[in-house]
Amino acid sequence: MRTGARPFLLILALVLGCNGSRDQLLADLQSPRPEVRALAVKKLAGQGNADDLVLFTRAAKDLAAIVRAEAAVALGESQDPRVVDLLGELLEDSDEEVQGRAAMALSKVKNDKAKAYLTLQYGRRGRSTRQVIVQALKSANVHDAMAEVVAAEAKAQWDRNLLAFTEGALPERVGAAEELGKSGRPEAVSRLLPLVRDSQVILAAAAVRGLGDAGDKQAVGQIALLLDESFPELRESAITALMKLQDPAVALKLQAVAVEKSAVSPLALDAILAFPRSPETDSALCAIALDGAPSEAMDAGRSMRARGGCPVEPIAERLARPATASSGLQAVASLGPAAQPLLAKVTPWLNQPDASLRMLAVEAVAAVGDAASVPVLQKLYEQEVKGLEAMRADWVTQKLPEKYGPGFDPATAPKDVHSHVPGDAERAAKHATLFERVKALNAARAREAGQPVVQHRVPTELYDDVEAERLAPLATLLRALGTLKAPGALDLLKGYSQDASSTLRMAALVGLTRLGQEGVEVAKAGLLEPERDLQKALAQALSEAGEPGQAALVELMPKMGSEKLLALDALTHGSGVPASASAALQAVVREGGAEAALAAQLLGRMQAKDAVPTLLKALDEPNSVARRDVLLALGAIGETQAAEVVARDLFHDLPEIRAAAATALKKIGTPAQAESLAALKGDYFRSVRESAGAALTKDGTAAGGAR
Incomplete structure (x- = not known):
């Protein structure tokens, strides 16, 4: 038991x-x-x-x-x-x-x-x-799981947008019109075309933007007619749509908008610049260089420099008459060296009594690079300085004080004898001390971050008799002397680089960037000044100064704080980026923010393979505003090891990210992504479908590896 x-x-x-x-x-x-x-x-x-x-x-x-x-x-x-x-x-x-x-x-x-x-x-x-x-x-x-859910998502989006477009209130119809256009479907085009002339301008503008996204060139004719409308929103939408449709046949109508010097003229020029090169676009750009506003004329002429310049006969005809000489000089200044044959017709205008024509001639000979004009420019400089001498003379010959005199400092002022509030003097002194401690702490933090403490310039005069417009001719001459590398220009511009006038200081710093390494070393300090316009102009000049200037931009970028966006923008629109820039640009990418997008673009342009780990790490941040640019940069670099990480964004909920991932995989992809790319050929958005299709070869497999 x-x-x-x-x-x-x-x-x-x-x-x-x-x-x-x-x-x-x-x-x-x-x-x-x-x-x-x-x-x-x-x-x-x-x-x-x-x-x-x-x-x-x-x-x-x-x-x-x-x-x-x-x-x-x-x-x-x-x-x-x-x-x-x-x-x-x-x-x-x-x-x-x-x-x-x-x-x-x-x-x-x-x-x-x-x-x-x-x-x-x-x-x-x-x-x-x-x-x-x-x-x-x-x-x-x-079977074909991703293709099935992508198709279901596309159908749901189309049905939802179509319902809002046909039955929704006006704001809903406006949003739906744009979304229907992004689908690129023929039915979307047929529904949006009748709205181009709708009496409700906001709805018509949305339909036009949608037609631009649809990519169907049959809409070009009707959209081009809207350039004659008087509603700015409608005209702007029409220009934006034509820029996306890229039909050179409308270059002439866009040219008319670009030379009218209105608020939408810069956008019309951008549209022409975005078109594939053709005789129509070249002709339009040359016309804008002659008759556009100064900023548009400069951009149009610069783009024509790389295309061999413009016909000289129309410009020569303008230069032959005082009434039209300003437009001719403007065209020469924008075309630069490409306008060399017109130099003989430009130099006589250096001796004209009309100050505006004379300064346009100075800009023109400097842009062409006519070193023979230097003696004339030096003489004009001496005359200009002499004319300003009396007006720029100091009222007070002694230097203005920068500190309070004894007994005048509010922080140490004695207590009012009529005040009966106890502790006023002690409280004021305590507040002053606290304020100084805060300033010292901020300065210490800036130094730890490698950023210099910007000291604002103390005015040397209580009042300046000379307005900035009056100093513009002298500033033009300073820039020209630097551009033409006139004898003694380096010392001359160094003197003006500390001038009290921001107009002259900016001109001197820009001129110094044209004088080689020594000039760049002096000029680059201006990037740390508090004036944003000066920083922007100087950053652009340094970017155009070749490798020394670009290296200076990269060197000072960590010290510029939030203003580094100006340096990055200048490098993005410049001619190149030094190979040494990779480390500094990677640091910007790691910091995130809007600056990271431009830094990623530059790294992609450089094809900096050492930046691949940094760019891949940046994709770990789900809400990064630079995600699209990081993906495109990885595609430009073409590193095969990035394919798997990039392919994850083929599942992203934002179409622009899906399209960027597919575009990147076009170069760096492997057959492993073929199924996902094929599924995206059924995506709702035309941009995604086209990017996915381009990433696949004829036999339906992903393009393999970097070449």
């Missing part, structure tokens, strides 16, 4: 032990610690007890995301059709980890309702969840 009792007691102990363990898990479900509750759910799910489904249902409503995630897994393991709706709710959870677990759980139920939840939520979720949804559908043996 004793021997028979032992097996019974052992079994009883095991049963009691198991019950005790389960009782502990049930108790853990009430624990105040989320990780304990999550572990309890996980262990209970492992026991496979069907009666625990109600516990998992309750856990799915837990306040802690970690518990809800484990509950989703447990519900999926049950494979009970009753949990599909609850998992559908978890698929809309605020936490992405819960969303992913719910998606995989739905794949285990394997019924049409679960598949419908997955398909519906693909178009509503972010990148990581969309990727898991595709994986879940594949696990559920859905």
Whole structure:
């Protein structure tokens, strides 16, 4: 009997032990610690007890995301059709980890309702969840899973936009018109074309923008007619659409807008510059160089320099008459060395009494690079200085004080004898001391960050008799002497680089950038001045000064703080970037912000392979404003190891990011991305479809590797 009792007691102990363990898990479900509750759910799910489904249902409503995630897994393991709706709710959870677990759980139920939840939520979720949804559908043996959900998302977007377009209020119709156009579908074009002449300007403008995104050139004719309208919004939308449609046939109409010197003239010039080169665009740019506003004329002429210049006969005719000479001189200044044959007709205008024509002639000979004009320019400089001498003379010959005299400092002023408030003097002194400590602390932080403490210039005069416009001729001469590398220009411009007038100081610093390494060394200090206009002009000049100037921009970029955006913009629009810039640009990318986008563009242009790890790390930031530029930079560099990381953004919820990822994979992709790219050929957005199609070869595989 004793021997028979032992097996019974052992079994009883095991049963009691198991019950005790389960009782502990049930108790853990009430624990105040989320990780304990999550572990309890996980262990209970492992026991496979069907009666625990109600516990998992309750856990799915837990306040802690970690518990809800484990509950989703447990519900999926049950494979009970009753949990599909609850998992559908978890698929809309605020936490992405819960969303992913719910998606995989739905794949285990394997019924049409679960598949419908997955398909519906693909178009509503972010990148990581969309990727898991595709994986879940594949696990559920859905053929071409990504293609199916992409097509479903496209259909839902089209139906939603079409409904808003046909039945919505005016604001809804405006937004829907643009979204329909982005689809690029022929039906969208046929619906938007009648609205081009709609009486509601805001709706007509939206339809025009949508037609531009649609990319169908049959709309060019009707859109071009809107350039004659008087509504600025409609004209701006028409120019933007024509820029995207890129039909050189409308270059003449855009030229007319560009030379009218209105608010939309710069945009019309940008549209012409965006067109493929053709005789029509060349002719339009030459006309703008003659008759456009100074800024548009300069941009048009600069673009024609690389195209061989413009016909000289029309410019020569303008230079022959005083009434039209200003436009001819403007064209020569914009064309620069390409206008060398016209130099003989320009130099006579250096001796004209009309100051405006004389200064235009100075700019023209400097742009052409006529060193023979230097003696004339030096004489004009001496005359200008003599004319300003009396007006620029100091009223007070002694230097103005920069500190309070004894007894005049408000921080140390004695207490008012009529004041009856105790402690006023002590309180004022305490506040002054605190303010000085704050300033010292800010200065220390700036030094630690490698940023210099900018000292604002103390005015040398209480009042300046000379207005900035009156100093413009002298500033023009200073720039010209620097550009032509006149004898003694370096010392002359160094003297003006500290002038009290920002107009002359800017001209001197810009002129110094044209004088080689020594001039650049002096000029680059101006990047740290507080005047933004001076910083912008100097950054552009340094970018145009070749490698010494570009290297100076890169060197001072870390010290410029938020103003480094000016340096990056100048480098982006310049002729090149020094190879040494990679480290500084990578630091900007790591800092993030708007500057990171320009830095990524430059790294891509440089094809800086050493920047690949930094760019890949930048993609870990889900809300980065530079994400698109980082992807394109990785594509430009063409490093195959980046393909897998870039391919993740084929699932991104923003179409511009999907398009950028596909464009990047066109060069760096491998066959592993072919399926995803093929699926995106059914995307709602035309830009995504075209980018995905371009990334695939004729046999349907992704383009392989960098070449």
